[in-house]
Amino acid sequence: MADAGSGRAGRVRAFEGVLARIEERIAADGLTVGDRLPGERQLAEQLQVSRSSVREAIRVLESLGVVSSQVGRGPDAGAVLTSRPADALGGLLRLHLGIATLSMREVVDARLMIEQWSAQRAARSGMALDTMERALAAMDTAAGPEEFVEHDVVFHSAIVEASGNRLTSAFTQALRDAVRHFAVAAVARAGDTGDLQADHRRIHRAIADGDADAAVAAIAVHLARAYPPGTES
Amino acid sequence: MADAGSGRAGRVRAFEGVLARIEERIAADGLTVGDRLPGERQLAEQLQVSRSSVREAIRVLESLGVVSSQVGRGPDAGAVLTSRPADALGGLLRLHLGIATLSMREVVDARLMIEQWSAQRAARSGMALDTMERALAAMDTAAGPEEFVEHDVVFHSAIVEASGNRLTSAFTQALRDAVRHFAVAAVARAGDTGDLQADHRRIHRAIADGDADAAVAAIAVHLARAYPPGTES
DNA sequence: ATCTCGGTATGGTCTGACCATATTTGGTAC
DNA sequence: GTACCAAATATGGTCAGACCATACCGAGAT
Known part of the structure; x- marks a missing residue:
């Protein structure tokens, strides 16, 4: 082209x-x-x-x-x-992860960037709070790792979608697709989801309070916990 | 898939x-x-x-x-x-811009996010400074809009590549590809590139000084000038 | 040793056929 | 007139087989 x-x-x-x-x-x-x-x-x-x-x-x-x-x-x-940029991005990222030209750390780093950026904006607009609350409740009653991660994706996506930028939303969805397997494995390994939920509530609280700095910090803590350094392939 | x-x-x-x-x-x-x-x-x-x-x-x-x-x-x-994620991303963005499912504002917004993020890190690492300086000099002597934009891309790409994240680098390159046409048109319309170069030097100075906040602010100013609200198709 | 030229494996393209699917159309029974 | 059912048809999906252009490979000539 x-x-x-x-x-x-x-x-x-x-x-x-x-x-x-x-x-x-x-x-x-x-x-x-x-x-x-x-x-x-x-x-x-x-x-x-x-x-x-x-x-x-x-x-x-x-x-x-x-x-x-x-x-x-x-x-x-x-x-x-049609318009399914997220699907295309998801396949693209998955394949490039497969041939090892992208590392897990780079993907998680990109997620951190987008979610912090979005959370800053969400803290100012106050949108997405009710979707986040519903996802929190659903995670509390989730039956297994798959279901937990499913609602976890909804929670995080809500933050990004609040920014109203379809490009970053699609990118986030693609990133989540590409690392879904790792996320489920990590939740299953941890067993207890209490820490993760505490992180989620801290993030929600910060956005509800309109405290952008606290939201950014809470997201950094959360992703560091969910994908500790050394989490590879 | x-x-x-x-x-x-x-x-x-x-x-x-x-x-x-x-x-x-x-x-x-x-x-x-x-x-x-x-x-x-x-x-x-x-x-x-x-x-x-x-x-x-x-x-x-x-x-x-x-x-x-x-x-x-x-x-x-x-x-x-092979591994050419940037090419694939570029085509993807261009097509989605073409069918109007992505707006110029969303693309520029995403660029702002990535460049601010990268500049923060670059200010801490101090990398990429010499590449930025060479690009600055090349822009000063550029013959026309096309050449100016070419070195402009090098300048901005250097900031992002300093982060060492191939995903954000590829994404940036794709974003630049998708909006190259608009960038050239904007430079040609403006005629004078003095303001843009002043912005660039402010960004470079901030990164050289290790002042992350100033770098973030300078990039915001620069992108707002280069793509003023209302810059559409 | 070098050059030359035919062999050959590769992707690129075309043709024409047939299949599966889903709508459209028209006829038939009531 | 209405309802239903069957044939026609337009669509993408798949296949088989052929031929072309390209570029390396190798045997032979020099």
Whole structure:
């Protein structure tokens, strides 16, 4: 894509041309979520490439979370523009963790950055408090590590979503997806979730009080406890 | 991918199965950057699917920045594991900006978060100062907006890279890619880059002095100037 | 030792076929 | 007229097989 218009020597593969054309069309026609792309056969004819190349391009768009394919017939069938950046980010992070180009520490560090930033804002806006309270109660009565972590994600996500920034929200969700396995294992290993819940209540209290500094500090303590240094693969 | 192992009713497409198997193999064999995947024909036979399905899976991996395909023959040919998260993130952000599910403000906000975070750390470590100085000098003598922005990216990237977190670095690079067009346009419109350079020097001074608070404030001022509210599409 | 040229493995592309799914359409029974 | 059921159809999903361009590999000639 970045090569499409530049003067690089590299030959542009057919599916890359298709990608560029689709992106152009999205911009030119102002397509947005819910709009449909032409069918694969039709696109192939329009762009003078094979259906295979069109399919590869659509597969890329799907993997980046901007298109969703539906089989069958009717208004909802075909390639529809969607917006699932978190799914795409999640897969991306998971794969890069898998080939060891990203370390656990970097991922947790990024989480710390986003959550502290969001908590500062949440402390000023006072939003998300009731969602946090519900998640706290649900964690108290959670049956096992999986269920605990599920509500834990809701708790932390609420803080980030209060900032109203879909990019950081998506990023957080992706980070949580990528480390969900470790989180469940850590909770199961610890057995007692009392410390974690105490952290959560401290965070909630700080945001409710509008004390941004205390919220930042509480989150640092919490993440250090949940992912102690040395927590790897 | 997320559906691969769950009990969802949705049928798993062939290429999704291929993706899952490749991911398993990466984890099981501990494959990392530089290692090669089997050829498309060989993979197709091993996994009992058509070559088209294998190709779609590899296309996805390529779009997520974990694989790079080389034609020809020899040790470097075929699908090689790589690590280009920034490229993948860049395309992802650009597309989502295109379909209007992310706003300019959210992107700039995220940049502000990362750069402030990084600057705090840089102020403590004192790294990246010489790279920043070289970029400052290069911006002074830049011929046009494009060249100015090029060195501007180097300047800001140096701050983030000083944190040593490849995830935030990749994210920053992706954000810069996504907004490069706007940045060039803004510089061209302003004409005079004196204010921007003054901001840059304030940021550099604060980091050199180890004054984290001043660095955070200087970055806030700079980004507010470079992307004033109302800067949209 | 070096050069040359054919062999070969690789990804890239195309064609054409068939399948599965889901809607649309039209006919039929009531 | 209404309700229901079956055929037509448009869509993505998959496959098989072919051919091309590329780039290394290696045998032979010099």
